[in-house]
Amino acid sequence: MKRFGVQIPQVFIIVFLVLMVVLALGFEIPMNWIISDALVRLVMNGVLVLSLVPMLKAGIGINFGLPVGIVAGLLGLCISVNLRMKGLWGLSAGMLFSVPVAILLGYGYGAILNRVKGKEEITATFVGFSFIPLMNFFWTIAPFSNPAMLWPIGGKGMRPVIGLKSYFAKALNHLWMVEVMGVKIPVGLLLFFALLCLLLFVFFRTNFGRAMTAVGENEQFARLAGVNVARVRTWAIILSTMIAALGICVYAQSYGFIELYDAPLMMAFPAASAILVGGSMGRHTHIAHVVIGTFLFQTTYLISGPIANEMMLPEVAEIFRLMITNAIILYALLYEGGKRHDVG
């Protein structure tokens, strides 16, 4: 099985998924509904998962500091809502505003990670964790004026959850929606995701992208060939942060709400699980891993909900989901550690 790139996490998740589908059919849960939702969820989370790729390729590891990028995206969205921009324009403006913020934050984040070579993953985790309280403070004093975003009482400080219904909720989801045999296919959304994947794919074919892959594989070699390693690593981190910012924009419009404060805290873990499920192993990461991983992972998430409701055990599905998410990360860390042990 190893020849086909199938590892233990994929086997687990596929078995779990098949089990769920069989159960869903047994409980007569409508399949067309599940497929439509699976497609939406693929993109909704897929962009966030995609954002892990540049850092993985550059050998920096899994971006557990995903909240940094997410915060940049949230800030962009808030600016757009504050300007009362609506529909696709509002969403595009939000994405546009978030890019410079992401570059700035990514630069600082990169400066930190470049100082802790070899321990990036744990550092990134704590950068993420410590950045959130700092932003919590910011959200309470943020100088926004749209009452839809502020606490209704007192009129100061941001709400934890901002409804986007009158702004750009589902703006991209509903773009060029096509219905085939009862299955709603969000063509616009899928095209957007495909475009991002393609851009990233092309990026890694350029000279700079190649230098990034080389830095990930052998830093000393890249340095000898005249590559500025620190600069390449910083750009990989900026790129990851930028895509994460776009990712949360897509996520928020799909979800219909902007969630501030502690909401981004744990978002790195499902994304990390998804890419590992896809078969990514350190710097051996491809964009196909993102797509396959997100689809498998999010579909199991999606299906397990209604099944649990049918079985009258709502907690069980959640417990299983958590177990799978974290067990996959653990497996990946063990696998990486095991490899190092073999070599040394």
Add this chain to the structure above:
Amino acid sequence: MLELRNLSKSYGSFQALKSVNLKIAPGQIHGLVGVNGSGKSTLLNILSGQRVIRDTGGFTGEFLFEDADRKFAGPGQALGAGIGMVHQEFALIPGLSVADNICLSNEKTFPWSRKLFGEELACINHQANRNTASAILGRMGIDLSPDLMAGHLSVAMKQFVELAREFNRDHLKLLLLDEPTAVLGTEDALRLMTAVKEIAAKGVAVLYVSHRLEEVVSCCDCMTVLRNGAVVDCIHTKQAGENQTGKNLIKTLSGLMVGKKVKKTRRSPVKRDGNKMIRLSSFSVEKPGDRLDGLDLDIYQGEILGVTSLSGHGRTALGAGVMGLFPAQGKVRLNGNPVRSLNPLQMIKRNIWMLPEDRRSEGLLLDHSIMENMTFAAIQARKKFVQKSVIPFVRFPDMKKCREYASDSRDALDIDCRSIFQKVGELSGGNQQKVCIANALSMAPDILFVNDPTRGIDIAAREFILSQLIRAQACHGMTLIISSGELDELKRICDRIAVLYQGRLFDVLSPDQSDKEYVLACSGIRPEAI
């Protein structure tokens, strides 16, 4: 003591060993020679019980050790049976002292604590361990404090410590040495061989694997030649007769190894006093384990300068320091212009390039194709093989040109591979070095630093690589600075040879001076002093 009968091993469809027969008696030093990929490592892996053998389906045939049929599941069992191994890559714990490393898993403990807590939890008697370690090091003729941290030692010293650890095992019966002298200079290698002979005299059997035939001939009682996984011949030094001594024997061996005659590369030295390409004054490099201290040296345009020293005396620091990989001090003048900042990009702009001594960890992208390795630096630093692009900052490599360059280089350098898209990590050491050379040639440098170009490479590929270096100098007018511990090779191709001792320039010798003068210079002794 050890007997192998019809031992075969295959990895998938590839047969690494074909019914190998081998016999080693106690106290015998048995040489094992063969070109890269002839199956030496596989044989050692079987003998030392490496897990990779069992994981890939085990072996067939009989492996008798002390009259019992053996099939080790792990290296621990082999150790238990009395088979020790010194690895090519160092298996030392960098954070422990020399004494702790030597006594590892064989520590002296206080008897009272053994009674109280049992064998596993007994308190270690550090003083006794230190004494054991210094006794062993002393016996080997190594002047090394047992308190030093293993991680801080030079490569050569690490090799000695590793050997000392095996010597320390009480029940050692068979010692496997995998290229023990690959990282050592001529002088250090001699010391190591003396130590090996001493342990053999105590009745330990030794299996000695090396690319250096002179060593094998001088210290082994018996030599087995492997070619393509099969034993071609087994020569006993004593039975070989009068006419089969020294050089003749080496010729016979090398002929058996490759199956054809190897022609030695040679070039007559040229005296130069023209343009001074590089002038170094009080140039120091802080390379850990290989420091260079206050070097004053002029390098002429178009010459081949050899740099040699014992390991750890600074020969690899020169290139690395000029390229700016380690902090350096002092003045560097290129064509008369002072160079202020030393870093790889600056040096590439000034047409300087270096082939590092450690190919696998510094010189190659093992996971990438041959083509990408050959063209990477040229694309990145020279913008060679790059397409013209309309969009700023977005530039793509020109795949057609890359392919052309790679296949031309493959043919010119005779690289043995399935295709230019094969991963470099799958190639043998010699072919990997050829890929490195193609990468260097693609940069068309004026000055090329080459560190240990033939390290861990078999004789046939060795001579070819040397001839390619000469060709690069002759055809492209490159200035070559080759640092190596292989005196014989340097003497055959260099115009001048600088000898370093303890990080300082000891003397610049001409290639026709005798081996004795070189050995003396490497040890820091002036001929007039004796």
